[in-house]
Amino acid sequence: MKGVLLVNLGSPDSPEPKDVKPYLDQFLMDKYVIDVPFLLRALLVRGIILRKRPEESAHAYKKIWWEEGSPLIVLSQRMHKKVQQKTEMPVSLAMRYGKPSIETGLQELADKGVTEVLLFPLYPQYAMASTLTILVLAEEIRKKKFPQMTFTDVPAFYNKPDYIKVLANSIKRSLEGFNYDHLLFSYHGIPERHIRKTDVTKSHCKINDTCCVTQSAAHKFCYRHQCYETTRLVVEALGLPEDKYSLTFQSRLSGDKWLEPYTDIEVNKMPANGIKNLAVVTPAFVSDCLETLEEIAMRAKEDFQENGGKEFLAIPCLNDSDEWVAVVANWINEWASAEIPVA
Numbered sequence: 001m002k003g004v005l006l007v008n009l010g011s012p013d014s015p016e017p018k019d020v021k022p023y024l025d026q027f028l029m030d031k032y033v034i035d036v037p038f039l040l041r042a043l044l045v046r047g048i049i050l051r052k053r054p055e056e057s058a059h060a061y062k063k064i065w066w067e068e069g070s071p072l073i074v075l076s077q078r079m080h081k082k083v084q085q086k087t088e089m090p091v092s093l094a095m096r097y098g099k100p101s102i103e104t105g106l107q108e109l110a111d112k113g114v115t116e117v118l119l120f121p122l123y124p125q126y127a128m129a130s131t132l133t134i135l136v137l138a139e140e141i142r143k144k145k146f147p148q149m150t151f152t153d154v155p156a157f158y159n160k161p162d163y164i165k166v167l168a169n170s171i172k173r174s175l176e177g178f179n180y181d182h183l184l185f186s187y188h189g190i191p192e193r194h195i196r197k198t199d200v201t202k203s204h205c206k207i208n209d210t211c212c213v214t215q216s217a218a219h220k221f222c223y224r225h226q227c228y229e230t231t232r233l234v235v236e237a238l239g240l241p242e243d244k245y246s247l248t249f250q251s252r253l254s255g256d257k258w259l260e261p262y263t264d265i266e267v268n269k270m271p272a273n274g275i276k277n278l279a280v281v282t283p284a285f286v287s288d289c290l291e292t293l294e295e296i297a298m299r300a301k302e303d304f305q306e307n308g309g310k311e312f313l314a315i316p317c318l319n320d321s322d323e324w325v326a327v328v329a330n331w332i333n334e335w336a337s338a339e340i341p342v343a
Ligand SMILES: C=CC1=C(C)c2cc3[nH]c(cc4nc(cc5[nH]c(cc1n2)c(C)c5CCC(=O)O)C(CCC(=O)O)=C4C)c(C)c3C=C
Pocket: 009, 010, 011, 012, 024, 027, 032, 033, 034, 053, 057, 070, 072, 123, 127, 129, 130, 188, 189, 190, 191, 251, 253, 284, 285, 288, 289, 290, 291
């Protein structure tokens, strides 16, 4: 029997430092996130980052936490429930870090007799720190605990026409009645090194003005190219002029060189460059989370206004909107009936 495992990033159990610390430990000790040898990673994460960050992150989580729990988890659960209503197959929800784990999700499916699993990372753009780490961990668990199962992976959907249509429609609806000067596409950042590591050609990704817009086999796994493409396609769908939008990368951790330009730095400069009313969309996330609700809707807004900006609109993610749920359910049902991968 066929079934589906939707997988998102995950959140701590609560916004208290005692729960944020183990969550950050699991997250940052992932070799696909902080991709240095184990001893160096342990020194960096456990010796340096985890000394102060759990307190700071807990403070940020407290600002966005809902009565029902973490927004990312609650919104993923709502979306999961609606998707389940639109398909006959069992659909489970899991998180890469925290709960419910991927193992729990696979066990749920196994208990219902599922042997063919559609593994669905809930990330529009491919990155080793998001998509790949899910696929690798799921495969490890499958081999150890569920050898009878087979997996089909849902590839990054950054350019799929139905996804672009839903995203463009949702932006359009949010912008109604908002007299904006500029629309900023802010994507979660990653270290530049990750782009080079996932370059299958080992020579294409120069991280310059041309590589991501020059045809290459590298693009199947190039996060930067995929962010550019999502933006280009949405801009085309909305008919936005060149001077009305830009693309930046947010949420960097100190240390490495991360993808540029940086959201916070660009947002701070905008009011001086005549942008008084700003809308921000965050298409690397399908569910609102700490990075959209605190970093963008609170901190970026505050910084923008302190630097002379006026109106600031944080556009919600697709979350559990009916249009988005219909697209996800449709991809799942196509896979169920077609006998071929959805790629
Ligand atoms: C688009 C998907 C994501 C990628 C790629 C990604 C890379 C990445 N993230 C960190 C470090 C942190 N990210 C944190 C939160 C966070 N990250 C994503 C998504 C991607 N991360 C989401 C959806 C969230 C929000 C989770 C939530 O509970 O709402 C955090 C935790 C919060 C904090 O302390 O800031 C960290 C840390 C790295 C290092 C990285 C790539 C190398």
